[in-house]
Amino acid sequence: MKKIVVLIMDGLGDRPNSELMGLTPLQYSFRPNMNTLARKGQTGFMFPVSEGVCTGSDTSHLSILGYDPRSVYTGRGPFEAMGLGLLVNPGDIAFRANFATVDASGVVTDRRAGRIRERTAELASELSFELDGYKFTVAAGVEHRAALVVSGPDLSDRVSDSDPHEVGRKVKEIKALDESGERTAEILNRYTERARAILEAHDVNVRRRASGESPANIILLRGAGKAPEIEPFANKYGMKGACIAGIPLIRGIGHLAGLDIIHKSEMTGSYNSDYRTKIRETVHALRDHDFVLVNFKATDVAGHDGEPFKKVSVIEKADEAISPLLDLGEEITLAITGDHSTPCAIREHSGDPVPLLIYTDGIRADQSEKFDEIQASHGSIRIRSGDLMQYLLSVSDRAEKYGA
Amino acid sequence: MKKIVVLIMDGLGDRPNSELMGLTPLQYSFRPNMNTLARKGQTGFMFPVSEGVCTGSDTSHLSILGYDPRSVYTGRGPFEAMGLGLLVNPGDIAFRANFATVDASGVVTDRRAGRIRERTAELASELSFELDGYKFTVAAGVEHRAALVVSGPDLSDRVSDSDPHEVGRKVKEIKALDESGERTAEILNRYTERARAILEAHDVNVRRRASGESPANIILLRGAGKAPEIEPFANKYGMKGACIAGIPLIRGIGHLAGLDIIHKSEMTGSYNSDYRTKIRETVHALRDHDFVLVNFKATDVAGHDGEPFKKVSVIEKADEAISPLLDLGEEITLAITGDHSTPCAIREHSGDPVPLLIYTDGIRADQSEKFDEIQASHGSIRIRSGDLMQYLLSVSDRAEKYGA
Numbered sequence: 064m065k066k067i068v069v070l071i072m073d074g075l076g077d078r079p080n081s082e083l084m085g086l087t088p089l090q091y092s093f094r095p096n097m098n099t100l101a102r103k104g105q106t107g108f109m110f111p112v113s114e115g116v117c118t119g120s121d122t123s124h125l126s127i128l129g130y131d132p133r134s135v136y137t138g139r140g141p142f143e144a145m146g147l148g149l150l151v152n153p154g155d156i157a158f159r160a161n162f163a164t165v166d167a168s169g170v171v172t173d174r175r176a177g178r179i180r181e182r183t184a185e186l187a188s189e190l191s192f193e194l195d196g197y198k199f200t201v202a203a204g205v206e207h208r209a210a211l212v213v214s215g216p217d218l219s220d221r222v223s224d225s226d227p228h229e230v231g232r233k234v235k236e237i238k239a240l241d242e243s244g245e246r247t248a249e250i251l252n253r254y255t256e257r258a259r260a261i262l263e264a265h266d267v268n269v270r271r272r273a274s275g276e277s278p279a280n281i282i283l284l285r286g287a288g289k290a291p292e293i294e295p296f297a298n299k300y301g302m303k304g305a306c307i308a309g310i311p312l313i314r315g316i317g318h319l320a321g322l323d324i325i326h327k328s329e330m331t332g333s334y335n336s337d338y339r340t341k342i343r344e345t346v347h348a349l350r351d352h353d354f355v356l357v358n359f360k361a362t363d364v365a366g367h368d369g370e371p372f373k374k375v376s377v378i379e380k381a382d383e384a385i386s387p388l389l390d391l392g393e394e395i396t397l398a399i400t401g402d403h404s405t406p407c408a409i410r411e412h413s414g415d416p417v418p419l420l421i422y423t424d425g426i427r428a429d430q431s432e433k434f435d436e437i438q439a440s441h442g443s444i445r446i447r448s449g450d451l452m453q454y455l456l457s458v459s460d461r462a463e464k465y466g467a
Numbered sequence: 468m469k470k471i472v473v474l475i476m477d478g479l480g481d482r483p484n485s486e487l488m489g490l491t492p493l494q495y496s497f498r499p500n501m502n503t504l505a506r507k508g509q510t511g512f513m514f515p516v517s518e519g520v521c522t523g524s525d526t527s528h529l530s531i532l533g534y535d536p537r538s539v540y541t542g543r544g545p546f547e548a549m550g551l552g553l554l555v556n557p558g559d560i561a562f563r564a565n566f567a568t569v570d571a572s573g574v575v576t577d578r579r580a581g582r583i584r585e586r587t588a589e590l591a592s593e594l595s596f597e598l599d600g601y602k603f604t605v606a607a608g609v610e611h612r613a614a615l616v617v618s619g620p621d622l623s624d625r626v627s628d629s630d631p632h633e634v635g636r637k638v639k640e641i642k643a644l645d646e647s648g649e650r651t652a653e654i655l656n657r658y659t660e661r662a663r664a665i666l667e668a669h670d671v672n673v674r675r676r677a678s679g680e681s682p683a684n685i686i687l688l689r690g691a692g693k694a695p696e697i698e699p700f701a702n703k704y705g706m707k708g709a710c711i712a713g714i715p716l717i718r719g720i721g722h723l724a725g726l727d728i729i730h731k732s733e734m735t736g737s738y739n740s741d742y743r744t745k746i747r748e749t750v751h752a753l754r755d756h757d758f759v760l761v762n763f764k765a766t767d768v769a770g771h772d773g774e775p776f777k778k779v780s781v782i783e784k785a786d787e788a789i790s791p792l793l794d795l796g797e798e799i800t801l802a803i804t805g806d807h808s809t810p811c812a813i814r815e816h817s818g819d820p821v822p823l824l825i826y827t828d829g830i831r832a833d834q835s836e837k838f839d840e841i842q843a844s845h846g847s848i849r850i851r852s853g854d855l856m857q858y859l860l861s862v863s864d865r866a867e868k869y870g871a
Contacts, residue, residue, distance in 0.1 A: 425482055425483065425812060426482070426483075427481075427482045427483060427491070427819055427840055427841070428483060428841070429841060429844040430841065430844060430845070441844065441845065442844060443512065443820075443841075443843070443844035445849045446518050447518075450517060450518035450519060452519075453517070453518060453519035453520060453818065454518045454519030454818065455519070456519060456818070457519040457520075457521055457817055457818025457819060458519075458818075458819070460813055460815075460817070462519060462520070462521035462817065462818045463521065464521050464522070464523055464815075464816055465516065465520055465521060465522050465523060465526050465536070466522050466523025466524065466525040466526030466527065466536065466540065466546075467523040467524070467525050467543065467546060467547075467550070467716075
């Protein structure tokens with residue numbers, strides 16, 4: 064039985080690029096380590112979710128971990144909250160939230176509190192407290208944007224918004240959409256009231272009112288979503304897992320699955336992220352974990368930026384960083400792939416399949432010579448992301464026999 | 468419309484083997500017939516059940532015949548019974564059983580009757596009889612092990628064990644686990660009593676008692692399982708089918724599906740099995756059957772034994788034996804594959820895909836040059852085992868039009 068490392072180069076897949084002489088960034092890059100692994104291992108295509116589906120990072124990472132997003136991706140609330148760095152547990156409910164301005168009669172006069180940029184993290188922290196056995200946690204996003212996570216017994220996402228969605232209307236009372244939401248609606252209305260009192264008195268708002276700016280004196284909630292009750296990774300696969308990622312969304316998904324989160328400040332999720340540290344932490348984590356999911360985000364950033372040469376240089380930095388994993392084939396199975404394609408030419412995600420590379424000692428090596436989207440046609444693998452874990456378990460001699 | 472022959476080389480798939488200069492046994496073998504068929508036909512990968520699933524021969528053969536094991540594989544009872552050579556029909560119930568020893572008060576003193584090896588087939592035969600319209604059939608396995616199959620109206624597997632699972636306890640009365648099991652429990656308790664009387668009086672036990680050995684004076688039942696109510700093969704595909712296999716488990720699955728079973732003593736399921744006879748019987752069966760499933764078991768045996776050179780020689784014997792099928796491309800579609808991989812290096816089943824070869828005259832030949840796990844990457848086929856029959860129907864011009 065071997066341990067398993069899955070390296071996701073976010074948005075790795077691309078298309079031929081005129082700036083790169085008609086090559087994809089992966090093809091164009093100097094990637095001796097990945098090519099060595101391709102020669103010794105297997106390559107091919109992975110279809111995120113299924114053929115042609117243009118996934119987000121959230122749905123794709125869920126699927127790669129073996130959770131079918133079609134049943135567990137329960138709306139954006141919990142995943143937006145994860146994206147802002149909140150750790151969401153199965154059964155929690157989450158909301159997208161706005162800092163907004165209300166007048167004395169409760170009418171919303173500015174849904175964005177003047178696009179406030181001032182100390183919102185501090186406001187969020189003040190709005191994070193316990194009430195009647197329920198735990199409320201707020202995280203601030205860009206400008207007025209925020210998210211709220213509620214933990215506690217018997218929560219339901221069958222509740223309406225407090226956000227009236229337009230100015231000049233009163234903040235709405237949150238209502239249960241069916242019986243299951245009654246207790247949740249009640250506690251949320253009390254939370255909103257208490258939060259308003261805290262915000263009204265906060266010195267950020269005292270100052271804003273004094274200088275004629277819209278105070279952030281209420282938090283408006285919308286889009287209730289319940290975090291899915293998913294089977295913990297350790298139960299599902301009999302492996303203790305860890306997750307190493309620069310961006311909060313991926314760490315949030317890892318946490319939801321029950322993976323241990325390993326994070327250091329130099330893992331930034333951007334061009335300056337320190338991939339050597341990530342790989343060093345991966346090797347370190349393998350001492351007491353059976354599985355490590357590592358995400359390198361900047362390939363996706365370069366795709367969204369429409370910068371093929373930047374994507375090439377991120378790939379080259381990654382190739383150099385993975386060196387320590389190359390000689391661990393007796394102990395680990397290493398898979399390298401993307402969660403989706405983000406072609407520089409379109410600056411957005413696409414449903415193109417992603418190249419996939421798998422290596423471990425003794426693997427049935429195919430005739431792959433290089434690791435890229437074009438050579439992958441000659442590789443042996445064609446797999447949907449939801450089947451990847453089972454395939455890796457098998458290659459790692461961890462698959463349980465089905466039948467006799 | 469052509470007839471179809473599916474040759475399953477059990478456990479065929481393998482991994483690179485250091486003893487074979489880094490080749491798989493199939494790659495290493497002299498296999499001119501299979502390579503000729505590969506050049507004229509199609510090759511590729513079949514995923515038993517789905518990608519990375521490490522199947523048993525039972526689940527995989529069900530899937531290859533188009534029965535989804537996830538819905539029809541109803542626990543081990545019926546399949547253990549088939550493995551001991553009992554023919555199980557849809558609706559029958561089956562038990563794993565032990566010959567055991569009880570004292571006069573009904574307390575189990577030895578759950579294995581001294582690991583009896585003496586004339587157990589004869590005891591099993593004595594315990595095979597009809598009672599109140601129900602037919603009981605027992606087969607003996609290794610030492611004290613046995614299986615019981617019960618046929619008759621309205622049987623249910625919702626019944627408890629008679630086996631107390633430890634010595635020093637009384638034989639348990641079989642109880643219904645819900646209403647459906649009431650009649651079944653009643654008849655099984657009466658069977659147990661009658662069986663005990665027969666065993667007590669049997670001369671094997673008279674002799675064992677006289678020589679101080681534990682008599683096999685009771686049969687303990689456990690793990691009731693109902694044989695799945697599957698659609699007969701002939702209804703499902705409009706083809707009359709036959710099954711030729713050396714091991715009882717595969718014949719049992721074929722019988723369950725309604726295939727005619729063809730068996731001769733020289734089909735042993737081991738290294739000495741006579742593949743020429745199997746192929747001769749296949750050609751013979753094609754006179755009055757539309758479909759023949761043939762299983763060669765010894766490739767799997769060599770994998771479990773960790774003997775790559777033996778696996779090579781089994782493959783070479785198979786390659787020679789299939790000669791008579793090579794010129795039948797106008798009348799038949801021939802598929803050659805495995806039911807799973809049994810790599811010699813791990814001596815167990817694995818979830819690696821298996822190579823698949825399909826030939827018939829006029830087939831859309833791909834660029835395959837050889838038949839093996841590595842060249843299969845260049846082949847055109849990637850298919851899950853559950854889709855194989857439909858694909859073969861299509862290649863054989865037997866597929867019904869879906870739509871207009």
